Amino acid sequence: MKSDPDSYESQVGALAPANAIDLRSDTVTHPTPAMREAMYRAEVGDDVYGEDPTINRLEELAAEKVGKEAALFVPTGTMGNAIAVLTHCRRGDEIIVGDRAHVYLYEVGGSARLNGSPARAIPTLPDGSLDPARLRAAFLGDDVHEARTGLLCLENTHNMCGGQALSPEALHALAAPAHERGVPVHLDGARLFNAAVSLGVPASALAAEVDSVMFCLSKGLSAPVGSMLAGSRAFITEARRGRKLLGGGMRQAGILAAAGILALTEMVDRLTEDHANARRLAQGLAEIPGVQVAPESVQTNILFFDVLDDAGQPRNEAFTHAAAALGALFSGGDLGAIRAVTHYGISDADVERALQIARAAVARATATATSARH
């Protein structure tokens, strides 16, 4: 259960009935009927020539939403983060990143493979921020023996920290030591709008603290494909070259951008429903004996919990398999906890049903443990 919970390797879907409640990730969301209609009608052109009017519109809208000069439509969040490294860093520059960040754990070592940029990983704190002393000590480049630091990479909301949202003030405190040294800051904001909605601030207030930001259209915002990378006009002009290098020039992709426009105009405010459902799910789980969860720490649409047997031994994997067989899918985190993510495809009724299934799955998982000991 230590692989990327948003990847195929962690899927237990094969165990589940067809109508299973899918809490593995918000990446499983399907496009809305309005998105499908807009995709059908989308005006398109060759985006590598800059001639796709729908992509151009999406890029302008995205830049405006995050308060940056320009934005670039990219196929995935992973590619957006990789392009940020390619664009900000010289070859061989180090990047500073938290040791529980998606960029560090689950992006195939892209900064090193694509740009020769090693990751200097420093401890991620439980709220998704970074240890301040370790951060200050991590900047290199004054000494001839050292690689230069080319980038600080932050994450908001923080996936492996259970969707914790960093406020503009918290982001400022993290970005300031980098900016004091002339080091740019990139934000992996795959779920930036979850953070903004949860904190009650505009996404632009979060992006204001960083030089570039990536956010996903294809997670809680329900578009089928696509992420945005935003920054200064000069940064995005160069990023366009990085996208081409990685094979991300997608031609008539206005078909996809049409869904992205609706993701940004119609799907942001409803994220509060996902956050309320995550909180309700955590509260219900807390009532099941054997489940360890902290409902008060749930801020957005992600929560982690553990299932323990009577002897206090973890039964997370047995629980996940039992729940899948009963019709509720969960995934896992980097430290072995069970992850649940609420999204557009999860209703209030699904949460209640998932709780019933969780109760039965805990009983099965812990009974298996008891019988295995005898």
Ligand SMILES: Cc1ncc(COP(=O)(O)O)c(C=O)c1O
């Ligand atoms: C925090 C975070 N960053 C980046 C990504 C990568 O996005 P994508 O799956 O579109 O490559 C993910 C995906 O789950 C994520 O959770």
